[in-house]
Amino acid sequence: MKRVLLLATGDTIAYSARPSRSGIASGARLLETVPAGALTAEVVAEDVLAEPGWDTSPQTMLLLARKAREAVLERGFDGVVITHGADTLEETAFLTDLLAGRAAHRGAIVLTCAMRLLDDLSSDGPRNLASSVCAAADPALHDAGVVVCVNDELHAARWVTMVDATGVSAFSSAPGPLLGRVAGGRVEMSAVPPRRPPTVAGEPETDVALIKTYPGMDSTLLTAVVDAGARGIVLEGTGAANVPAGLFVTIDELTGWGIPVVVASRCRTREVPLEELSLGAGLAAKMGAIGARGLTPVKARAALMVALGTGGVEAVRDWFARL
Structure with a gap:
């Protein structure tokens, strides 16, 4: 079975507003919200301390990018899923894509989020997480670069933009194409991924x-x-x-x-x-x-x-x- 690393940063996908369960769920707790049998890979959860999604610092973005790259290149994971706040998800996804290097060829790196709280009616978080694990474990995304998986849709990091803060269809790749979908427990590609970015020579500048x-x-x-x-x-x-x-x-x-x-x-x-x-x-x-x-x-x-x-x-x- 494929092995996937879950890097959990909290935010809406992990937040519960009920008085009896208020607070932020850990990565391990997020996995428990996914119905039995819906995960198509062995998942190891790690919690990453991060700012709220609307205020994610460049330092945190770089930390997540490096952890994802290391997981594939040095720790033997087949893929990585990063749960993230929606507001700055596209920036972290693209920065991670720019820094992925050889990791983009050897595994899949997937970012996801939720627009509804963990205990909201019909919360989108558990399904987004399950679909993202499926995508991260699927060899179809090797060489595709970093992707964003929400609402069963796969968006290339270079093209994706948050266009709606009011519903679960929050992200779009337009005018670029949708990269693919997760359906029936597998990835179905529908477009050619964007070209890979130039090689990174040195340490990024955060200011x-x-x-x-x-x-x-x-x-x-x-x-x-x-x-x-x-x-x-x-x-x-x-x-x-x-x-x-x-x-x-x-x-x-x-x-x-x-x-x-x-x-x-x-x-x-x-x-x-x-x-x-x-x-x-x-x-x-x-x-x-x-x-x-x-x-x-x-x-x-x-x-x-x-x-x-x-x-x-x-x-x-x-x-x-x-x-």
């Missing part, structure tokens, strides 16, 4: 700022976060990744100081270099800004954290070009 741009914003907001210690900045632009013209000089200055500035968009965009775009995006590229290659702003921040481990601005630029 990366994400700033939402708006017309007329003061460029001192960028220098303020650098003065506070940020080693890189992601700007959330509009449209095709346009940023206010008043930021161009500061982008040029920051790049000269060795602070990479990555420009993403609040909209879905094509995976093309920033310099190939027109208007504000193209001008920002001329000032030294780096394109996010179609990533959402929060994922661009995770990518920049990893890219900074490769070196300075030009090393980051090269890494993003291969992302």
